[in-house]
Amino acid sequence: MAETAIRFSGVNKWFGKLHVLREINLAIGAGEVVVVCGPSGSGKSTLIRTVNGLERVQGGDVVVLGESIARRGVNLPALRTRVGMVFQSFNLFPHMTALENIMLAPMKVKRVARPEAEKLARALLERVGLREKAANYPANLSGGQQQRVAIARALAMQPRIMLFDEPTSALDPEMINEVLDVMTSLAREGMTMMCVTHEMGFARRVAHRVVFMDEGQVVEEGTPDEFFRAPKSDRGKQFLSKILTH
Amino acid sequence: MDFSVVADNFKFLILQGLIGIGPFIGGTLRLAIPAIILGFLLGIAVGLARLAQAAWIRVPATMYVEFFRGVPLVMVIFWIWFIIPQLLRLPIPEYGVALTAFVIFEAAYFGEIVRAGVQSVARGQVEAATALGMTATKTMAYVVLPQALKNMVPSLVTQMIVLFKDTSLASIIGYVDLTKAAQIVNNREIRPFELYLFIAVVYFLCTYSMSLLARRLERRTA
């Protein structure tokens, strides 16, 4: 068994009276690609955001690369440099070019010198297929291009884990594949990935495991084949019939 | 109408009144420029304090803003002119009084502009920077404030223009700014129409160039 990259143990979280995460237990191995799916409001975003401490847990713990995020005095900024995150709405910095977006964190957080940061940023842009867009501001990039820059920006910190929260949900259909292609090649290189997505094609081709959530609980988990061919739970069946007919 | 009174006293009005070079302590620009810079810097601190999580920072900052927005500027000038020297048992020169009053008073307004500007930056921006491992301070400095400043330019310029014109209130404690300089000349020459028309034009030229500068700045950062 490979080493564990992320381990959720007994994770609970409330927003006011709303119990959004109920006793989550889940382990993600190093190099594993896990797709999380489930109906809207089931707690997928909240769960993935506990991994880098954007949401604090109120019960249980998440151990990320050996660090407990619930421990008092945990150095979250340091941990976050090893965990990249990609958002549904890209969240590129609009006042910076694509290149500057990628260079910012290495320079300001890791104190990488500018020429080195620029070299790294250009290599990453090349890797996501946007070499010629270095000088563009986000406003002058398509959604698909923005999301690829956002992936490059996260990769610039050389993370061990990448988190994706519905990275293609805000995109026009014709741009979805260019983002999924980048994610696929990342997975092939052995990156540990936790992806909230409803892209079933991606899940089938790339994921090692699918986790299905509903109402704050992990209802079932299994290989993509198992889950998509024959979901064990009724809620899983219901969910699949909805997304497949639509 | 005889504008020779303006021509004859041009040097006094402009050098002494507008700029502050001359026998008296004064100068509209000498007061307005540092007041704008210091008031804005204090305003950034006040605005950020208003947004702090910790109540012991947020509550005093909120009270500060509410208080100084609720009292007239003239009163603040009088307090510092009459009361502070008594409390401290030490005289404060006119320039110190005027500058202190303006900085303290205007920081309340600038603080509100900064607060609104910071709040206008999308929540996802902070999350993205945080997720990259940036601390709250770095996130503020490199991600939030640059965007907030851009959104703030129109209201900041309006407030700076208001402050610039309000410096004429410093004349009530004897600070020889443009208004007071015109008054001094007028006491001697009794040419109020020409003199006050002239300084109105000077005030207008100053504020109008601030507007033009702002418009260029907005266009460049758009």
Ligand SMILES: Nc1ncnc2c1ncn2[C@@H]1O[C@H](COP(=O)(O)OP(=O)(O)O)[C@@H](O)[C@H]1O
């Ligand atoms: N910051 C918040 N404050 C209050 N309620 C929230 C907050 N974020 C999410 N929620 C609620 O928590 C539940 C789970 O949300 P979320 O994790 O975003 O679900 P999903 O990503 O699966 O759609 C939803 O009911 C949502 O309305």
Ligand SMILES: [Mg+2]
């Ligand atoms: Mg979500």
